[in-house]
Structures are given as structure tokens and as C-alpha cells.
Amino acid sequence: MIPAQFDYVVASTLDEAVSLLAQHPDEAKVLAGGHSLIPAMKLRLAMPQILVDIGRIKDLSYIREEGGQIRIGAMTTHYQLQSSDRLREICPLLPETAAQIGDVQVRNKGTIGGSLAHSDPAADWPAVALALDAEIVAVSSKGERSIKASDFFVDLLTTSLEPGEILREIRVSPAEEKTGHAYAKVLHPASGFAVVGVAVSLTLDGGGACRNARVAITGVGSKAYRAEGVEQALTGRALDSAAIASAAAHATDGIDANGDLYASADYRRNLARIHTGRAIEAALARA
């Protein structure tokens, strides 16, 4: 219940945060909403020596449209994403997913940047970032770089963020014409994390066939992944139930599925397949 001692520094600007991290590359950790880090600290599974609080940096919490993209500040809370009317119009996958994260209190405080940077294998945002082909903007004392979501998630609790880098912004493209989104999730009955979460973005062509599909799955493997087998099976096809079901059958191709008390690897694969199918159906209905 009681975390180990640490030094606490409030960064008032991003530059300051970045330079603090540069000074203490091994000891410092970034504190965003705290909803991944603080529980781990209370159980002393994490014992950082220095916390750099980026919660007071002005202008890290925003949803704006710029350069044809939607830009989301790292400190934007799940609730802000859930309740954005504009996002519901231009990228409904974001609010739909946000509404399914944790519980109200967690959504009020937890942030999209914190969640992505933590990269919990059962978190929801990684699947969405992949399904939206998001760009993740990281900043360090060496400057700024943009990382494609598909390159961002490396392994269990591991991202391609370098020591000293802070996740600053998430960029996604607004949904094109004839695009439908959906997020289907099986909640763990205790933690509320995703036993399986499937994010789908589906774009149809003029004839109603699938022009482009991105399907990403969380909860099943050591990290969220794009289900490329599903995407390939969908692309170019007219999507009837049979086509969807046969595409969904590829949901866990090549994935070493997790098993635990609640869901064995076999069952998780089944859930992934079923909810992939359901998410595609839902996305199709909205396209």
C-alpha cells in the first residue's frame, strides 16, 4: 500500500521534463496520470528514485485537428476522449474505446499517453493505436521523432521509446468516407482489463466491398498486434457473414496466446476470433 521513497520534480515545460530525464536516465520515471505507475509503486513492484511529473505541463492535454490529422496530447484523459463530440464524428473509435477502459474514476485520471507508454499487454489503447495506424510523437533532449504505432509496441511492457524520451502526442487520421470503426472487448471480471480487445477500422469502396481493413488485437499476446491475416482476408472482398467469419478465423495466426486462470490460450484464441468477427460486423454496419 505504501510506495518506496522517491524524489519528486514537477516539470513545468516539456523541455524541462526532457532535460530532467536526460540528467537522470536510469533513475527517473515520468509520472502522467499515474494509473499504471502508482499501483505498481504501491505494491513495490516499481521503485523509481525520481518521478518527473508532467501533469502540470500546459498544453499536453488537447484534442485538435491540424495538418489533416487529429492530434491528441499525451496527457489527455480517457474521459476527455470518451466525451469528445468532435471525435465521435471524425474518429468514433477513440471515444468508443475510451468508454470501455477501467471505470469512471480511472477514465477521469488515466491518460492515453501514459497507457501507451506503459504498453500493458491487456490495455485497450495499443489495439486502437494500431487499428488507426497512429503516429506516436516522442520527444527527448535530442529532439523529436515520430514512431509508427506498428513500430512502437516491442514486447511485454516494452515500447520503442528510448530512455529519456517522453511520449508527447498521438496523431491519427480522421476516418475516411465509408469507414466504420468498432472496438469489441471482453473484460476481465476482476481487473476490467481486456481479456481480449479487438479494434477494427474498415473502409469500403464504392461497390460496398472492403477497400481497406485494419484489425488490431490486445490481451491475447505479449503485446497488441495487427491481425494481418484477417486484414488480408477482408481486403477486396464483399463482406457477408461467411467472409467475415472466415477472415476472423485468422485473428491469432502466428500469435503465442496467453493463458491464465480466467482464460486459457485456447479460449483466448476463440474469443479473439469471435470478437474479431463481431467487431468487423459492427464496423461494417457503421461504414
Place this chain on the structure above:
Amino acid sequence: MKKSVSINVNGTAHRSEIEPRLLLVHYLREVLGLTGTHIGCETSICGACTVLIDGQSVKSCTMFAVQADGANVTTIEGLARGGELHAVQEGFWERHGLQCGYCTPGMIISAAQLLDRNPDPSREEIRHALEGNLCRCTGYQHIVEAVEYAARKMAAQAATGD
């Protein structure tokens, strides 16, 4: 190294020197003596420690007090105004929304947050809004009825301009 914070709790400004690792819930309970906010777990699941920070419900066990520097915190002790119970408090009393009472402060805060955002929730919406608050006594049904009571009461108050 201790940090100086200034936190407004239930309308009263407090300035304190605290360890950065001091959890907000411990700050409220141990430093300020506001023991109505309870602790029921250590993994941000049970919601017994829920308080409002600048109007948003938050689990105060999953926040360092230093993060609340400059914020307005409302705890269960600050919900009643001028000696009059908040409609949600009244609902819990009227509809037997509590038994042992331990989860109740957090549950009431969460219900107040819900009605603030959605004045006329369905039963499903109420249940969904309370999934971050565990109760082991009531089976939740009377809690749902308590929130419905509060919603009606608040609607009536709004209608009469109270």
C-alpha cells in the same frame, strides 16, 4: 525531501509540508483528519477512496497528494451543503443503499459524479457508472434505487429552481 503543497479541501485551504510519496488518501485521512474517505484495496479497484478533484471523481489511493497541489478536493464530508444532505446522500438513506457503510462515501461520490454528467440515467447506466466501486453488502440493487431517487429529487429541485 518534503514538498510544500496547498490544497483546498471542502472549501478550506490547507498548506502542508509533505513527503512526495504520501498518497492523497493518507493526506486526507492522516494529515487533515478527514476519515470519511476509506481505503479498501491497494490496486485501484474498490473505489472506497473516491473523492472529487476539481469536480472529477478520482481514486485518492492512486494519486500522490503532491499531484493535488492547487486543486479543489471534495470529500464525503464536504458533500452536504449548509447542513442539508446532497440528494445522493438522501437517496442512500431513503432507499437503504448502505449496510456496513464502508464503501458508501466512495459510492456516493461516484453517484454524484454520474448525476452531474447524466441527470437522468437508466439503470444500466447507473450500474455502468458504479463499476469502479465495490460493495460487498447490498448486492447493489438498493444502491441503484438510491441513485434513481436522487436523480428524481435533483430533477424536481431543478424544476422548482431550488
Place this chain on the structure above:
Amino acid sequence: MSDKYVGKRIKRTEDPRLIQGLGHYVDDIKLPDTLHVVFLRSMYAHARITGIDTSEAEHAPGVVAVYTGRDVVEKVGPVPCAGALPGLRVPDYRVLAKDKAVFVGQPVAAVVATDQYSARDALDLIMVDYEELPPAVDVEESANNGPVIYEEYGDNISYKLTAGEGDIEAALASSDHVIKQRVVHQRLAPVAMEGRGVLARYYPGEKELTIWSSTQIPHLLRTQLAIMLGIPENKLRVITPEVGGGFGSKLNVYAEEAMLGWISMQLGKPVKWIETRRENMQATIHGRGQVGYIEIGCKNDGTVTGLRYNVFADLGAYHQLLTPAIPTLTGLMLSGCYKIPAIQINITGVFTNKMSTDAYRGAGRPEATYVVERALDLVAAELGLDAVEVRRRNFPSPDEFPFKTATGLFYDSGEYEGALQKALDMAGYDQLRQEQKIAREHGKIIGIGVSTYVEICALGPSQAMPAGGWESATVRVEPTGKVTVLTGASPHGQGQETSFAQIVADQLGVPLEDVAVIHGDTSIVQYGIGTFGSRATAVGGTAVYIAVEKLKEKAAKIAAHLLKSDVSNVTFKEGRFSKQATRAAAAAGEVPEPVLPAGQAPAGALPEPDTEGNHISLQDIALAAHIAKDLPEDMEPGLSATYFFEPKNFTFPFGTHIVVVEIDRETGDLQFLRYVAVDDCGKVINPMLVEGQIHGGIVQAMGQALYEEVVYDEQGQLVTGTLMDYALPKASTTPWLELDRTETPTPVNPMGVKGVGEAGTIGATPAVVGAVVDALSPFGVRHLDMPIRPEAVWRIVNQQN
């Protein structure tokens, strides 16, 4: 007796403080100079402790003392077990492990520091050398050939016990069918939202120790702690402040309670320990934990001939207060609400390297109900009969009460058919079966579960209880007319401050707000037993009721004396005594009720009672009794009465629960379509509180049926150590419950109340499981073990075994 309060939906008097965060649970009590204690706990299930180095911790900032088993083993007596069974093996359970740790979470050392943060930091500085031993984890394996925990015993068997009446062999042999089934009652964690907590303060001058503890049994705890600590019982005061739920988990005497008392005595300062949730999962008792084998015999028409239950009870490493007694309660209730001529239970109580099992809501009886209800469903499945019909064919009729079971009980009263029929009507049972048939034809998977349960409540006659089964009450009318009730039944959420006040207010004809119910302080309240076993109202409430009647007898004598009448000529109504008036006087109208004359007497003096006329209020009688200037000859002054009520029998509430579920063919997910419950807990004092108890009980049962399981891995490590892993029902996963009731009063107590605290938990579990099994019956399923997770269902539907 007025009828203003009893039977009404009266709002609780407890609530204003609780809804404003103004109640005081243990951790809310702040004493100056309090030191904080944290425990270092064994990380191994079974290990020899070969060395403990506390030197670094002792010198850590803020640390006042560090204690290990070596310091206390000769000073503090063993953690007590009140279960007395023939040949019972009781291991020596010390408050800190000394040479060996036998479960994960067992206290090994205690750190005392000036604040909880420093205490927690110092914990990491204690070095313990463990030599790991192979653990006994699985209960059946541990009973047979697993690693032995206590070498001196040679095996892990704590006791074996056979009970029941009738010739079971002959009964089974003569049956048309004998059906066998293995069932698992998984371990559960009670998870009261407030964990345990203790504050202890020793006064060295007075040599008095006060313990604030979150407990269900303040007086029993006082007695046991006095023995453990070697302090005179009359120098030990136990206070239970607000208690944040118990469910049986606080019906115990724990190592930490004694340790805190002892530490305070060493240091002469207040010391506090507040359990974390992780400690609560590891080291607060668990419930259930049985693996059993059912054999049920029946005739072709569904009449049950005999029931045998061979059960391995997973006791854990040590006996807590009632650990070995719990499975014996299972044996008592195996007859359910049926006529079963021969019943036998064979219990093997088994030590394992886990936390003890003990009383958890229902305490042995949910297991019994589950066994007999599952067994009846198996009979129905075997014979192709409807589950309801099989139950009906085995009910005793109402005129067979008191009904004697083959487990040696006499059921007090029951109208099983009445509750069943009401529930069937509410649910529209025949219609549901029709709908189910049609739904199945359309490929839907729908199941209907029915349980008709009886449960044993109002524990109980002292003959049947390890430490007294009575309950106590004192009722006083204070000089100002306010009524004080002291009850030994210390509640923890049940609302006795309200329900007992309802009883008293009606009996005395006073306003509810004039009655204060006080509990949970051994210095104020006469000895009592506590709140558990659905006993508080039936036993504790009866003690209150009879004490009030005694008090009224005395008041009537005073009234007669003051009204210059004979006691036989005095009547009591609406809070006042009246001399029986002549017809003419009555016609002349009511005499105004005397009021306390204010401002006439000198400051500090009590006013004189008004005894003019033909009436006198209870308030004036109380005043007269305290002033004592004009009382009947030889009468004791004061107006109070104490009663210790010893019930002559248990009570046996009953009911019917009907559940309808639908299963998602593709995922195995389950959805409740209906939940109907008709419960009969005898006479009801406050329907709102009764509903609350039933709601809570049902939802806890759903937790057992579908979500909850304490899991230890093969090394004896606790896998479900936090609420991230151990799933409790949430608001969003709980269905709407449709309740009604029947009222069959008990003859066991004068109010006719039976008890309701555990009924929901007992009735609901088999109904939920029965519904899932019924849904899956087209797939050849007759039984599924709990918790029924979606995966298990999915495997059946998709034949993925």
C-alpha cells in the same frame, strides 16, 4: 404493543453518520502518540525458518521495535480453536511463526514505528532465511499421500467424523437408482470492504488494556485475548467501533489482535495495525473449501431414499476459532427441505499449507444446500422429471412440523410448498419452460434453475454451540424517559440500531428516536455472544424483547402504586399506563398526557412525576423509579431489566429461488434473464433491511457460482492475492432481483422471527448453478463445478473438452 414501527420500512438511524463520512471505523480512531505496526509475512507456503536478522530494521528511521517469534512464543498464548471434536488434532498456533512457516502470509515478524510509512520501509530490511519444504496444497492429495505438515501427526488428517441417522447402506441398496457426483465448493475470500484492523492501548498505571478491533464478537474476543495475554478479563476492554462488514471473517480471534495487545503492553503506548487488502486475501480466513462425493438413492417416482456425502474439508494449516466445526454444520443440514430417511456424512478434515477456512456467510450450510440441491437436480435428470416436481415429491407437509431429519434436527416450522408456489407464479414457471423449449428449437441456450432451500439460523441453543448460544440485552428507561438498549449482539452493517429500536419503541409506545441501541463495548454492555449465524434478531432481538417485557412488569407495579390501583387493574398502551376507567369516566374523554414540567424545579433537581389522574406515562414512571421517594415497598429503585435469552431450538427459514440464464453459444458468456426469490424468514421487523440482506446474500452467492475462487498454485503461492485477480460481483455484472416473501412464524421465540443474514447466499448458489446446468443439459451435462467461468461453458457447447 403498538404497531407503529415493527414490520415497516423504517429508515436506518445508523445512516446519517455513515452517509456523511462521520462514522468511526478502527482506522478512523486517532490517539496521540500512536505507533504503527506492520507484519512481515511468510513468502513460502511451507518452509523452515533458519534465521531472522532484524538488526538493520531496528535501526531504520522511525522504528521503535521489531519482534520475531522468539520474542513472543513464550509470552503470548496460542491462537484459540473453539471447535471440540473427538480426536481433533489442534496444532500449536503461535502469533508469530518461530521455526516453521506453514502458509503464505503467516506473520513472521512485527515492526513497530512512529508512522506507517517508516514501518513499511523497515519491513524490507528484515532478512529471513528460509529452507523451503514441499507444500501440501491439493486437499485430496494432502489427505492421502502429500507432504506432511506436522511430522508429529504422521499425516495431514486433523479429524475424521461420521454423522447421520438411518441405515444408509440398506437405503442405497434398496434404491431404484443411485446417482454419484463429485462436487467442489471452492475456497472463497470473504472480502469485507473494510479489512481487519486493531488499535490497542495499554494504560500502565491502571494495568488496563483497551483493544479496538473490527470484530463481530467483542466479548468472546475479550475472553480469548485475556487468556492469550495473561491479563485479567476485567482489565481488558474490547471496543468494536463501526465495522465495515464481516460475513464471518471477523467471527474470529486472530494472531494480530493478540500481538497488538502484547506490543502495547510492552511499549506502554497505543499501537495500530490496519490490514492491507493483500494481507486480507492471505491471512484473513477463507470460506468453503470442500471436495465431496455425493451418493443419492431414489425410487423410480423420485422419492429420495438416502444421501451419503463423503467430504474432504480443506482446513488450511491451522485451526482458527471454528475451523473444524464448519464441515459439521454441512452434515447437519444435508436433509435440506426434504424427507430423506437415511443420511450419512463422512468428513475428513485435512491440513493444507494455506490460510485456515472458517465461517463465511452460511458457514457449512451453503455447502449442504448445494449438495442436496445438486443431488435433487441429478435425480430429476436421471428420471427425466422436472426439477420442481422432484422437490415437491420429497417435501414434508406443514402438519409434519416440528419435522425430524435424519441429521438429528427438528425443523421448527415450514410451508415449503407455499414459498415454492409463490415463486413459480412470480416467475411464470410453466410459461418459462415453454419459452425455453421454443428457444432451444431456435438454437438458443437457455436454462432455468430452481432451488428450494431450508437453512439453520438463530444459532443457537448453547448445547449445540462451542461458546454459548444465548444472547443478552439490557433495557433501561433513563430518568428523562429516554430508552437505552444494550445488546450483546454486536452488528456490522445489519442495522440492529434501527431494528432493535423498532421492537422496543413499539413495545414501550415511545418514539423511535427516543431509543438508543448500544453495542460493541465490553465495558458498557453486559456479556454477549455476537452477530453471526443469522442470530442477531432471533436470539439477540428476543433477548431485547423479553427484557422489555420484564421492564414493563416492573413499570406496571410502579404505575399501579402511583395510580393507587392494583396491578391487575392497570393497562399499558401507547407509552402510558392507565387505571381501568369506569364506563362513565371513559365517556368523559381522555385525560391529557402528563408532560415533564419544565422550569418549575430548582436547577439540577429532577422534576416530580405527575401522578394525578388515571394515567401515568412511562416517562413519569421512570422518573419515579429513579427519584425513589414513592415506590412500592421493597421495590428496587431504577427502571431497567436484563435478560439472557437461551433459545430452545434453532430456527429454519426457507424459500425458493428461480433463475433464468441465457448462454452465448460462441463465447460461453452468461446473462441473467430473471432472478426470482421468495424467502420466508418468519416474522419481519423491517422489510427494507430484510431485502437488503437477501440482495447481498444472493449476489455473494452469484460471486461463488460464477466468479470467485481463491487459487493457490502448486507451490502454495496465492494466485488471487489482490482484487485485480479475485473477482467480486460488480454493479454492472449483477442482475435485477425480484423478491417476495411468505411469513411462517417460528414457535421458538415470542416474536416469531427466524433470521435472514445468510439465506440469500444459501439459496442462490445452487439455483444459479442449476440454471447453467439446465441450459447445458442438451449437451449431456448434469453438473459443473464452480465458479462456472465462460470458458468451461464454451468448452461444453463446442465439445472442446
